[in-house]
Amino acid sequence: MKDKELGNREKVMKCYDKVLVKPFNNPHIRYDYHTCSTCSNYTYLSFISCMTCKKAGCTHHITVCNCLNTKMVLNTRFTEKELTETFIEIEEDENTDDGDSEQ
Ligand SMILES: [Zn+2]
Numbered sequence: 170m171k172d173k174e175l176g177n178r179e180k181v182m183k184c185y186d187k188v189l190v191k192p193f194n195n196p197h198i199r200y201d202y203h204t205c206s207t208c209s210n211y212t213y214l215s216f217i218s219c220m221t222c223k224k225a226g227c228t229h230h231i232t233v234c235n236c237l238n239t240k241m242v243l244n245t246r247f248t249e250k251e252l253t254e255t256f257i258e259i260e261e262d263e264n265t266d267d268g269d270s271e272q
């Protein structure tokens with residue numbers, strides 16, 4: 170999931186000359202606050218939005234509208250670093266489930 174997320178971000182960055190990367194104003198905003206205008210899914214980790222028409226959608230669509238030469242904004246809940254750290258923590262938590270945890 171993390172690799173997919175970062176891969177999508179990378180694709181978006183490559184498809185446009187200029188992408189403004191912008192962290193969420195409120196990183197603790199509800200997961201269902203932003204929805205995609207294309208597929209109506211929740212865009213929990215990140216979403217792209219068009220500066221011209223303000224439409225927003227999942228990063229994997231690469232585009233959200235038909236505006237030409239627009240500036241895209243990549244809105245992210247976590248930075249790449251935070252994302253990596255967050256998922257490492259989750260993986261570690263899962264691994265401590267079985268077996269003896271001596272400390
Ligand atoms: Zn979508």
Ligand SMILES: [Zn+2]
Binds near residue numbers: 220221233235239
């Ligand atoms: Zn647009």
